[in-house]
Amino acid sequence: MMLRFLTRSLTATALVIVAASACHRGEGLDASKLPENIRADYDVFAHKCSKCHSLARPLTANITDDEQWVLYVNRMRRQPASGISYPDQEAILRFLRYYAADLRRIQAEKNGGAPVPAHSGQSPPVPSPPAPSAPPAAPAGTVDGGGT
């Protein structure tokens, strides 16, 4: 009886997964659709941030404020055994700033108005995702943001 149940449950599992994969969207982002210069940063983000929680957590947090990302990632870096070093944090923040800019652009398109600033009173409107040419600087007053 045990063997029968085991076989059935494994078969059912396989069938549901096959059925689900026909209509799935997935947990993370499709890295091949990201700009080339952001892919390595996304890989660091995807690897480090999936250690303790699903990638949906940060990707659906709807955070568009760069300063909030700095505080958020700092909090995660300080988690025990996070494995997030300062260079990792820089890479993660580079991706998240790109992602936040993309969210702001989408929100602006929806609202039909000017994009939401990166963080209050600091950045000009960002019409499209910026190229992460330089390491992210910490917002004013942030002690250890950006891994510096």
Place this chain on the structure above:
Amino acid sequence: MRSARVLVVALATLLAALAALATPASAIERNFAGSAQLDYQFVPTARSAKANPSTFDGFTMEFAGKLAVDFSERVSANMKVCYGCHGFEADMMYFDVRVADELNFRVGRFSPSFGAFNLRHDPANHRLSDKPLAYDMGRMLRMRQWNQGVLPSPFPDNGLEVNGTKWLGTSVQFDYAAYAVSGFKADPKSLDIDFKQSRTPSAYYVDDNARPTFGGRMALTFKVGETSDLTLGLSGMYGTYDPNNEQSYAIIGGDATLRLDKTNIRAEYLGRRTEFSTSDRTVFKYVVADERGDFSMKHGAYLEVEQALTPDLDLLGRVDGMFRVGNVESASELSRRSSVFRYTLGTAYAIERGLRIKFSTELWEFSDRDALTGRKVELSMHTALAGSF
């Protein structure tokens, strides 16, 4: 009375430090996150037991909402409320006051740092429906006979924790934590910890004795490659659980987590030594030994392999078990030496961003026969939908 005064002074000092450190942030940042899991556990071997009260054979639902607030670069607060089999509970209600990465004060209600699994205890953060047996909080078969796991997770408690993290060079991360919390509870002359007393409204925020439970954890994480790391940790906890401070418990744990690219291998051991009262020897199933007859040992361990087959599909295998040695109460179905082993095979599939479907099959081997069915071997199957945001 004196210890209460000391506690008040300590808290006042901490609040003053908090106020002094609270450099205003440019804006108070808030982040809300949540998760939910609906699980159906099918236990074909327990069907004949007619709703066996010590086995969930049906749906369980749990959800949690968490608010993280950064008041400044140094002060943050976390509030997490869960709803599950026990109704609403406060899983987190604490402040973090950070002097530096290496020195952080946590005060309020939180799960003290113990073991590796606790960080992932939220059902959205682990890929199987069930927690490892050593951390089980009620889904295990025969949970009442076993009085759950070694240290049911989460185990929120009220107190103070000092913790920190330090990178030694670029490839080694060192973490530590030391804490004093209320500790577990039970009635006088109990034979084991009563985990319900840690969550019942009548005793929820009140310690049952005047002595805190102390504990700590140390862990080293080695970066062994760009996408690989190894964490080794040691944890310990000691306190008394009865109102008279006569019965102690000590929990030790060791854990190793290896992440090799898309493969996670996790191993963990927990052991709890629990003293009990032998003043009434008639309540025991076995004759009480004069020497070393006043405590039980409960060991729990697991080895888990999680392999990502695609970015959205994980395959998991886990072997876990518990072994208990010591006298038991006369009505118990356990023996002086009882064991349970469980073999789990499962998958988790991300249907949508933030939504996973989980399947798992578990084969159980108990050393003792079930009183109703006479079975030693049981089978259970889980199907769950877990979401996070």
